[in-house]
Amino acid sequence: MEIRPVQLADAAAVNELLAVLGYPQGEPGDTARRIKAWSDDPSGAVYIADEAGVVAGVIAVQICPFFEREGCWARITALVVSERTRRRGVASQLMAAGESFAREQGCVRMEVTSRQERTDAHEFYRRYGYQDQAGKSSRFLRDLSLGERRGG
Numbered sequence: 001m002e003i004r005p006v007q008l009a010d011a012a013a014v015n016e017l018l019a020v021l022g023y024p025q026g027e028p029g030d031t032a033r034r035i036k037a038w039s040d041d042p043s044g045a046v047y048i049a050d051e052a053g054v055v056a057g058v059i060a061v062q063i064c065p066f067f068e069r070e071g072c073w074a075r076i077t078a079l080v081v082s083e084r085t086r087r088r089g090v091a092s093q094l095m096a097a098g099e100s101f102a103r104e105q106g107c108v109r110m111e112v113t114s115r116q117e118r119t120d121a122h123e124f125y126r127r128y129g130y131q132d133q134a135g136k137s138s139r140f141l142r143d144l145s146l147g148e149r150r151g152g
Contacts, residue, residue: 047094074110074111
């Protein structure tokens with residue numbers, strides 16, 4: 001198993017993996033454009049687990065500076081392993097790559113969010129040393145329209 005940076009040619013395989021997470025994708029060309037954007041942005045990294053030319057998993061990590069103190073933190077925005085390669089250490093290898101990238105960028109904290117029903121993933125994160133913040137923090141989302149402005 002090789003953990004390597006994602007390539008444009010991995011777009012179709014990444015589409016399949018994101019669909020496993022419940023995020024069905026459009027054309028591989030759309031995903032390839034997002035891969036390129038992430039590759040061009042030094043504050044993010046995407047790694048895949050390559051098993052003899054077959055993409056077995058993907059992790060995407062984004063760096064964000066703290067506002068309230070010095071330093072920065074990283075968020076895992078996607079982590080998924082194909083069903084056929086689960087429970088073989090692939091996710092652990094991807095996590096190690098993502099955390100290594102974050103440390104290299106000076107991050108002192110990692111964050112990951114996960115849907116309530118993904119209890120296996122929650123157990124994985126706990127085993128990996130992540131603390132469950134449910135009940136301590138809330139998450140609010142709002143989709144933005146590009147033409148909409150609020151305030152003033």
